[in-house]
Amino acid sequence: MGISRTTIPKWNIVRYSAEDKERWNRFVCHSKNGTFLLLREYMDYHADRFEDCSLLIYCNKRLIAVLPGNISDSCFYSHQGLTYAGMVMSPSITLQQVRDAFHAVLGYLQEEYHLKSFIYRAIPHIYHRYPAEEDLYVLTRMGATLTARSLSSTIAPADRLPFRTLRRRQQKKALAHALTITEDEDFASFWEILEANLHERYHTSPVHTLEEICRLHRNFPQQIALFRVCNGKETLGGCVVYETEQVAHVQYIAASPLGKKQGALDLLFQQLICERYAHKRYFDFGISTEQGGQILNEGLLFQKEGFGARAILYDIYELKL
Known part of the structure; x- marks a missing residue:
């Protein structure tokens, strides 16, 4: 044998x-x-x-x-x-x-x-x-050691928490101004607002240039979507969503000063969470931290938690060779 x-x-x-x-x-x-x-x-x-x-x-x-x-x-x-x-x-x-x-x-x-x-x-x-x-x-x-831990805010739409009163109030304000939401390819009008916001707040620019995000959208038209909130023909804000099998991930968010005043993003996220992506397992707002998680943007986190989002982590490990 x-x-x-x-x-x-x-x-x-x-x-x-x-x-x-x-x-x-x-x-x-x-x-x-x-x-x-x-x-x-x-x-x-x-x-x-x-x-x-x-x-x-x-x-x-x-x-x-x-x-x-x-x-x-x-x-x-x-x-x-x-x-x-x-x-x-x-x-x-x-x-x-x-x-x-x-x-x-x-x-x-x-x-x-x-x-x-x-x-x-x-x-x-x-x-x-x-x-x-x-x-x-x-x-x-x-x-390996954990060297960075960024905090993102995520919702499970099938069993989500209720929106806070402030978020609901802002949604009503947007409806009173007859704001509308459109899904289209006008990245240029949104990018103008996004670049202005990032420059004013953080003295930085989007990771993707306008040309790059347009090219990526052409390569992945079913996975990369732009949503704009408008007052008539004027763009007040919006977001870019990356859709994977499990997750609708918000890659970019921005609103103009008027858009913030009129509750543009509150109306947008109410529709995205409760309707457009209600079938997804997760709706992820993205990170609210900088420098590998060492700095927390509490105002941004407060807004996301107002929609019922709670923490998940984006981790980075290092192994010395």
């Missing part, structure tokens, strides 16, 4: 190249935690700003995970140009395989690039199609 032997899995790490685009996209679409932000048509819009080092992870010649990433200043980041970009995993992957995959990735990065640090931007659980937090357990066991 022969003696059975356990087969040792063979791991192979491949750096992404353009010829892998179809394979990458197909895997992300069938993964348990990937979203359209991790498709190459989205990732590559700012390819000139980052040295891409995305990885395809094979176990016994089968693609089992992919890791969006870039290299900068002797560090690997998963990926600096994205809101989140952790390991995208096959639905069938096990904890042991995730552990082995991380060891294989880190060994590859050290051998090929002699990097000093591994910075990991975890995919928040609200975006997962199926439980997918094996990566966080493995990283913690490997000695």
Whole structure:
């Protein structure tokens, strides 16, 4: 009678190249935690700003995970140009395989690039199609430390909390001014308000230029939507929503001084939460923090909590190599 032997899995790490685009996209679409932000048509819009080092992870010649990433200043980041970009995993992957995959990735990065640090931007659980937090357990066991924790505000529309009195009062004010909401492609009129707000409050600009957000909308017309609140033909405010399978995520929010006075955003979010995206598992307002969570914008958080939103986290981990 022969003696059975356990087969040792063979791991192979491949750096992404353009010829892998179809394979990458197909895997992300069938993964348990990937979203359209991790498709190459989205990732590559700012390819000139980052040295891409995305990885395809094979176990016994089968693609089992992919890791969006870039290299900068002797560090690997998963990926600096994205809101989140952790390991995208096959639905069938096990904890042991995730552990082995991380060891294989880190060994590859050290051998090929002699990097000093591994910075990991975890995919928040609200975006997962199926439980997918094996990566966080493995990283913690490997000695990774939490270096940034940004706070976002999220609603579960099917079981949401009631709006606060102030938010309801502002909605009535908007209705009294006969404000209207439209979903269209007039990004230019909204971007003018957005840029003015960001410059006045934070002396900064939107992450995306007007040309970039228009190009992304053309690439993902079903996933990226613009909603404007108008008084007649005048744009008073609005938001850009990124729609994934589980989440309607507000990427940008802005209102003009008149829009704020007339309750434009209150009317908008009442309709988005209660009607347009009521079928979604989560409605995410985005973060209310700066500097990796060290500064909390309490006024912004107060507004979001007024709609019934409560905290979820966008975490970043670091592992010294």
